[in-house]
Amino acid sequence: MGKGQKVIIIGLDGGTLNLMNPWMEEGKLPNFSKIKKKGVYGKLRSTTPCYSAPAWVSISTGVQPGKHGIYDFFPTDSLKKKIINSRYRRTPAIWNVLTDEGKKSIIVNIPGTYPPEKINGVMITGLLTPSEESDFTYPKEVKNNLTKDKLGKYELEQVVVDDIPKGLTAKYAPEKLAEQVNMITISHATVTMNLMQKYEWDLAMVVFRGTDDAQHLLWDRKDLILSCYKKADEYLGKFMEKYPDALFIIVSDHGFGQPEKYVYLNNALYNAGYLKTTSDPARGFNAFVTSMFDTFSKFIFHILPVKKLVRTQIGRKIIQSSGVKSNIDFSKTKALYHSVCSRGIRINLKDKYIEGIVDKKDYTKVRSNLIGFLNNLKDPETGENIVETIYTSEEIYGKNAVNDPLDLIFDLKEGYGAQELIQPVGGMKAFLNWNAGLSIISPPGFYDWVGDHSQYGIIFMYGKNIKAGKKIDASVVDIVPTVLSALGIAIPSYIDGKTLNDAFVKKPKVEIIEKKEKILTKSEFDKIKKFRLILKKNKIKVK
Ligand SMILES: [Zn+2]
Incomplete structure (x- = not known):
């Protein structure tokens, strides 16, 4: 050697x-x-x-x-x-x-x-x-x-x-x-x-x-x-x-x-009042487009050269500017689930972000409230907890962690996947169901991964x-x-x-x-x- x-x-x-x-x-x-x-x-x-x-x-x-x-x-x-x-x-x-x-x-x-x-x-x-x-x-x-x-x-x-x-x-x-x-x-x-x-x-x-x-x-x-x-x-x-x-x-x-089920964490944060959107996520334009796409996706796939279209300059622009966060009203949001693969929550601190609303002095309180919220997050179908372990960023990445890690990081119980989208769960049917609100749990649906x-x-x-x-x-x-x-x-x-x-x-x-x-x-x-x-x-x- x-x-x-x-x-x-x-x-x-x-x-x-x-x-x-x-x-x-x-x-x-x-x-x-x-x-x-x-x-x-x-x-x-x-x-x-x-x-x-x-x-x-x-x-x-x-x-x-x-x-x-x-x-x-x-x-x-x-x-x-x-x-x-x-x-x-x-x-x-x-x-x-x-x-x-x-x-x-x-x-x-x-x-x-x-x-x-x-x-x-x-x-x-x-x-x-x-x-x-x-x-x-x-x-x-x-x-x-x-x-x-x-x-x-x-x-x-x-x-x-x-x-x-x-x-x-x-x-x-x-x-x-x-x-x-x-x-x-x-x-x-x-x-x-x-x-x-x-x-x-x-x-x-x-x-x-x-x-x-x-x-x-x-x-x-x-x-x-x-x-x-x-x-x-x-x-x-x-x-x-x-x-x-x-x-x-x-x-x-x-x-x-x-994952047998997906937990829609931003839906849960919306329902609990931590996250606000610019339009009603259950009834707004975004919800309409996402459920339409779900319903007509097969047709779209068969008639359009989707791969070519998304790779054009304009296609790329539309995709990058749309997506989950386009609908969030940051000026009224205290916390959000950061991304589908983040397994973590970001607190919207005033000192950190232009549209931040959480005062530094309230940080500890907001964070412990969020820990309580995650600990109490239950699967409505079984009544069981969804979150396995919750860590603060210091606990998992150390006090000197670089590049500003998320405020809370967590593992989900086995069998659960996480979703970042804020939308009705279950396509057009859910969209048309006027009183449904935003459910937080769903079997893998159109926008979820099967593995x-x-x-x-x-x-x-x-x-x-x-x-x-x-x-x-x-x-x-x-x-x-x-x-x-x-x-x-x-x-x-x-x-x-x-x-x-x-x-x-x-x-x-x-x-x-x-x-x-x-x-x-x-x-x-x-x-x-x-x-x-x-x-x-x-x-x-x-x-
Ligand atoms: Zn990988």
């Missing part, structure tokens, strides 16, 4: 042993089975909340969200629906550490990496890259070579924008969706392999996201989900064959399961110095220190994870080096935020 050692990390978004174990036993995933026998495998604990943005950033930095500052796809320091980018990350990622050490990386399709960073190596950014027109590669020229005859055609996924066509395809042409996500996996695997041929590297890392999409949208079609795992298995085999001396680490950012994340993902490790057939338990923050130790590089002291010594036959020499995160100080960051606020208040736009 150390000198000359190469590491390949393959990410399988949402990979879960609950599905993989039986499939490996039945011989359906031969390459994963091989690693299970000849390498180590086990469960990988995700972040809280267990969603892709914080989890992939923890996998690539070795620290918990309180240090890296990514808690959600949507920045937690803004009430509006913006999307995070790599500049929100406040700790170096493994590719920065390797760059400092003179080692080379090839980094492909990691969520939240746009805009690409200048690294010693090559980077193609992943999910949350704004559009095909943006510069999503480093070096810039790599983008020009993403063609069939050179590095391979690159399929760029676009979160939010692609959600509607993907959801509709899952409903009305599920086989086609599986085919589409598998095409994306092939594209990302091919480009990565071609980059590994063309450029030098010590670390190569690629994330396959097909398993996440398929499990969210096609949970009831295990045959199609299996096809996505098989596609990943097929390419894993190709990588293993081509690089027999590399250390392989296969990880997922979280596991997967099936959703769970706390434990997967880890597989395979290589010459890796034990055979051993089970290990690990956390998302353990990947970076393990890779650094394997490459013979000292681990910066701010890293939260530990080297997975149990996986190795000959344990790597683990060195820790005293190092502070390269992050902005609190006062520097506050200055930037204050500046942003002044610009906003005076409606000044910065180009």
